[in-house]
Amino acid sequence: MISIAETDPPLPGLSLGASLLRGAPRSYAILFFSANARLGWWLMAVSMLAPDYGISGLAGVLTAGALAWWLGYDHAQIRSGFLLFNPLLVCLTVAYLNRCYHFATPTFLLLWAASVIGAFFVSAALQRWAGLLLGLSAHSLPAVAAAYVLYFLGFSLFGPPSLPDSSTPVWLDLPGLPPFLQAMFQAFGAMLFQPHVVPGMMVFLGLALTSPLSTLAASLSFTVGAATMWQLGFHLGPEGVTWCGFNFLLCGIALGSGYFIASAASLALAMSGAFLCSLTSVALATALRYFNLPASALPYNLVVLAMVTALRARRSAGALLPSPSPGSLPESAVQQVLIDAQRFPDLKTPALFSPVGALCTVTQSFDDTLTHRGLWRYALDFEVEKEGRKCRSDGSSLVDYFIFGVPVLAPCSGVVANIVNHVTDNAPGGNNPEENWGNYIVIYSDAGYYVMLAHLQQHSATVFVGQRVSRGFVLGTCGNSGRSPFPHLHLQIQDTALAGSASRPFCLKHYLAPGGNGMFFRTSGVPAAGTRVQSGTPHPTLSETLHGWLPGEYRYRISEEEGRVREETLLLDFDDFGRYRWRSRRTHARLIGFISEGVFFTTEFQGDHRSLLAYFAAGLARVPSVLEPSVVWEDSVNATPFFAGPERLIRALTTPFIGLKMLRYKYQRQDENEGSFTLRATLEPGRECAQAPRNITTLLTGRRGVTRLEARLVNDRTLIAELLEHQTVGG
Template identity: 30%
Template sequence: MPDRLLSLVRSLSDSYSEILFLQRAWPGALMLAATFTVPSVGTAGLVSVAAAHAFASFIGMGAAFLETGFFTYNALLTGLGIGSLFQITPLSLLLAATAGVMSLNLSLILNSLFRQFLQLPILSLPFVIISMVVYLASLGYSNLLVREDAGLLAAWTPQALPTVIDGFLRALGAILFLPYPLTGLIFALVLLLYSRILFLLAVLGYLVGTGLVALMQGAPDSAYLDPNNFNFILIAMALGGVFLVPSRRSLAIAAVGVMLAALLMSAVKLFWALYGLPAFTLPFNLVTLSLLYVLILVGYPMVADRIGATPEDTLDDHLNRRHRFPLEPKRVVLPFSGEWSVWQGFDGRWTHQGLQTHALDFLMLRNDSSFRGDGLALTDYHAWHKPVLSPVRGRVAMVHDGVPDNAPGKLNERDNWGNWVSIDTGAGWHVIIAHFAQDSLQVKAGDWVEPGTRLGLCGNSGYSPQPHIHLHVQAGAMPGEATLPFLVQDYRKSGGRFVPAAVPAEGDRVAPLHPDDHLLTATALVLDSRWRLENQVGETRELHVRMNAAGETCLDSGKAQLFFHRDTGQFYFYRLEGHDPLLAALFRYLPRLPLSHQPGLWWKDVLPMAVHENRASRHLLNLARLLAPDLGRIDYQARFVGRREIEGETSDRQGARETFHILLAEGQGLLQRIESNGQVLQMRPLQPTHGDTDTDITAPRETPS
């Protein structure tokens, strides 16, 4: 029962937080308390959201519903609106409860429709619709008593407050039907403490909107004190920092949205006045939803595909993925063993043009030459009859064999692709490998292949002047369609650098990498296992390997969660939620680990803002990155110096450098020790608790279908 009550209280607080796009309980708790500066507003809002919760539990929405305030913040807004109009009586509370249930039902319906057909959030549209219904219906309810008092604290107004500041605070308070400077000040402090970007957007939205209206009307005081100005604030926050990745462009789009709302709000107020209705948040909903839909329709790249707890988190996550994880989902491994050279790359100067732009040709060089002797015979070529391997997992869709190999320097213009294999990945695209040696294919249509399965031998069939391997990706099975972009993953390029995923450039010498058993063992973090993390001053954390509802795995310290993943070629951390200096240090010194050990193999990375040790500087940098995204960037470089040893350094744009040394675990446990500038971090296993201790959740879980 205590846990259920705690979940209910947290969910109620989340309902208040959602109104200002906040995702933690403490801002909601402060906002809840602030609503009781006008008792009728606070009481009606609480009754409405409580009724929505009770109805949700009654119809069996269950515990999952209680984990969020997403479906009840519209019910809360409806109740707050009723409390702002009527005195607290049994009838007004009954009206608030009924309206709360109506808002919940409409929220569920619209959320399903909007997500499925429009890919849009519902915002406060259910509140607008239900509030209009309640407002019109109440005109005939003579037993409802209109509220007259404003509340002692809520009505307090400093005498010397400039009009523009007074208007901003009133507009901020009006979001929760409390258009008073004191409540607005409370909400402003909540925004400032929670997210500096949201606070800045609120100020900019208000200034742009009221400034435009003041210019149009010629009456600044009237424009600044309009109670509907909260629409400008909500639009700026939604477009500038919530649904779009915060950036200079997002600020510009938010400003455009606010200017559109200024025009729309003037029209809505005049039209709705004919029916005696206020504008509510209709301008905010119409402008935000219409602009979001257009941006999604045109494929605008800064629409946030993962909304963080704050705009700062959304921005950091976006930059983290942009620097560390290329977005292209079509990936292959190199179709050979040993080191080969990229003879012709994407948009190559010979045949990789037009529809065939996205293709790679590989040949084998020795002493910078592709052949020995005079190169007049096919057997002179280093690539001749070398094994060609499958670059993907999938099923062989088609094969073509029997085309003779050309003499060096000759071309077969009739059978352009020569002998080839087409592999269906099952993901809507095929991989084409071409120019095999005649009668060398070792697979047939219908065969299942894994990365590394031998397909045949390198030859010189088709439009090919010398033995080489051609590789490209396309939608269909028959070669000749338009090629599609793709990435090559997990390879070593010239100079010994590990490349997680990229398009090799023309002239690059590349070799595939294969996982080593001891690195696979070290990175096999078992579900429900526990580890102790300790620094040089004896500060410790007990880390618990957990899986969240989305199937993501993390090291949970109780203070924060460090999310990780292991694919076929690397182990990496990718997100830190919460605040824990020890987990941040682990992320900082080992953000990525290749699963293949080769002496001298080195790699680069870019660290997210979450690893910054100073929280105050991190807050300032996050705000500044709105205009300069690379500000505060930390570059990372590391290399193997032994079977279990890694050395490296981090550096920022101001020239500060930090070196480190890592000793990896001999068995499971990732690492044994990290040392850096007098800091020490050690990790060791604890006795595992009950649970699925035999499940390695870092191992790939794909199976042939």
């Protein structure tokens, strides 16, 4: 019951009927913190086991959707089901009260219509209020509030409600089942107003097939909540737990796998929430009994909103990592966080480009032995070496040093915040501790931090305070001013624009370092002292090829050993962020690709090895557009899609607790004729799994993207994919 982003492609011209066809099932799935339409259809079918409930709820969803459309609400909120799930719950409540009071048909229709309209507006208002004030969803509080109004209205018009009529067959509650399991499955069914074992088992099955982690979190939380109720003197069975048990399930899903990445810590939080929820349920039931009201879902709403709001005041995430995309499958969210941690370890660290265009040597790094200590521990010093020497002849003159006079480039875009330009350069071996930083320039970067470049040559600054500079702009030249016995360039990120401010951790990004028989490309890192680094030269043709991949349909012929041939059509378009988005028409697999500062990445693969997109994800994981030949780079790829059957399910359940298996590949590029490029990926030894490719060779061609892919699998099978046809559409 959190705000869930639409997962379908943008469809601005979609009709009301088509929007409701997408939004109606998701309004059911949102009850379980999911955007999965298949789960929604399943839950809708389960609700129809009691036709009066099912029809009332579905009609409420469709009517609320039509009302939102007519009033001009965002159609994406209709398609996502976010505006519809509270009216669904209220209409289920009306059906429940109808069984209690046996309304005349006109009375029922009047109450039902009022419930749809009232629930819609209360939901829209409370969702907006909670979003603006707390940055959270209002969950099902609007439905609880509307339900209480209905209870009061029914009491004032018809007196106290009687127990609802039930002609449910006895077998729906499976009397032979242990009482605890009866109570748990009835709690699952109660979320659709069907507190019986068989409907509950169907709900449990649908959730388990969709998200095993959500099912695990819900089951553990129910166990803790039920055990607490038992300690309070309630029977550990349907009569003692079912009336409030669905609150425990919702707490488990929300805290264990909804708002936070599923982990041992999130499960502990979920069980703590269930413990508090059981106590809150008893307290609220006692208080509300005087008003003839049930506790309903109020305990879960209060506990979850309180805990999540409190946890948002933390200074750091600690062991409880927020979900990157609430509403996505917990399994996908866990994998994405763990994958990003391995692929992009410096993702949240300020990153700078090298301030020297030429190949240079880092002579001091973080926490080094000379001057990078204490407040200034996070800094890098650069010098230029040629054939192991820093200077010509004996180095008695500043111009003998290769770094002296070399242009200093802006390592980021921003605004010049401070400049000192008058300090005289020291003679080699000299020093000026009174003007420690010498000539320097401080830039306030667009990312919100201050970057200082120090020991510049006297009167070499080409900028002024307040001037805007772009990354790579020439700021001045390297010198030997300040506390600097020999020419070098000092780089650090600091707290303020004043010289001497405390430094802060950062990293270099997109740099080349010599290694083996060529240059090794690093997306980010902190080079150690003695490391030689160089900024890569942009490769215009490769960049054009990666940027020019046209949207449309791409039909591939896939040949495997033993003469097996199949076809797969991939649909390519762009998402709202301008990223490439591939979808397989055959397997429904999905893949995202994007370009950031000259590097192409693939990410967020959903599917398994049966789709060609799994090999796109591995073969094109990272492609830097650098001109230098013999460039080598590495990346990690999620191994989960290459497992099959039970092993994949087991890994999905255990990943949050034992970690994610990754495949480590080394990549090389070969430039072909006419703007084509061959990329070769080789799996690092010791990282194999059964269906994973050991080698992938991918041919990239301008505007058509991947025209040929050959993969040699760990089990020695070979897969070859060739582009047969592509039909492009306007971007």
